[in-house]
Amino acid sequence: MAVPKKNQSNQRTRKRRANWKGSLQTLTKCTNCGETHRPHNVCGSCGYYNGKQFIQTAEA
Numbered sequence: 420m421a422v423p424k425k426n427q428s429n430q431r432t433r434k435r436r437a438n439w440k441g442s443l444q445t446l447t448k449c450t451n452c453g454e455t456h457r458p459h460n461v462c463g464s465c466g467y468y469n470g471k472q473f474i475q476t477a478e479a
């Protein structure tokens with residue numbers, strides 16, 4: 420049940436928030452150059468996605 424903000428101590432709020440945790444970003448390997456990149460996104464180093472080039476890079 421919802422509790423009015425002033426009725427809940429700072430300690431109680433902070434204890435709850437102390438359990439919030441960040442998570443590591445998921446990364447996959449590029450099939451073209453082998454670099455790691457975010458899944459379902461164009462590779463940042465070679466510009467390829469799903470076997471096709473979408474971004475022109477200095478390397479290409």
Ligand SMILES: [Zn+2]
Binds near residue numbers: 454465466
């Ligand atoms: Zn790549």
